[in-house]
Amino acid sequence: MNKIEIKGYFKNDDTNTIINYDCHGEKNSNNISFKSENDILTIDIKKDEIIFKRENDDIVMIYNLILGKTTTNNSYKLKKENMEFNFEITTTRIIIEENKLNIEFELVNIDKNCKYQLNINYKVV
DSSP, X not given: OEEEEEEEEEEETTTTEEEEEEEEXXXXXXXXXXXXXXXXXXXXXXXXXXXXXXXXXXXXEEEEEOBTOEEEEEEEEXXXXXXXXXXXXXXXXXXXETTEEEEEXXXXXXSSOEEEEEEEEEEEO
């Protein structure tokens, strides 16, 4: 497990909401995990898919991302209300480079489609 320095963001393109990340985390061959000011994030990189989990005091979000495919096993849980929603995602872009991860995806089965971007840059410290 390598200690890493993270800089990046998670952005909702429709509301122009951005959560910036500037923190430390850990990386092994297939997994990046870190805790920012409010969120705990885990990114599991597999051969054909990426599983992205974001958790804080209010929510647990799990995204199953496969480039060019619509996936259905995605969930959004409101902790305080004990409510869980399932939704579909279409992933339009996945770029995995050394020290960089960029993903664009869209929630497609809700009243209004929501586009998201996850951009993570990291370096071993």
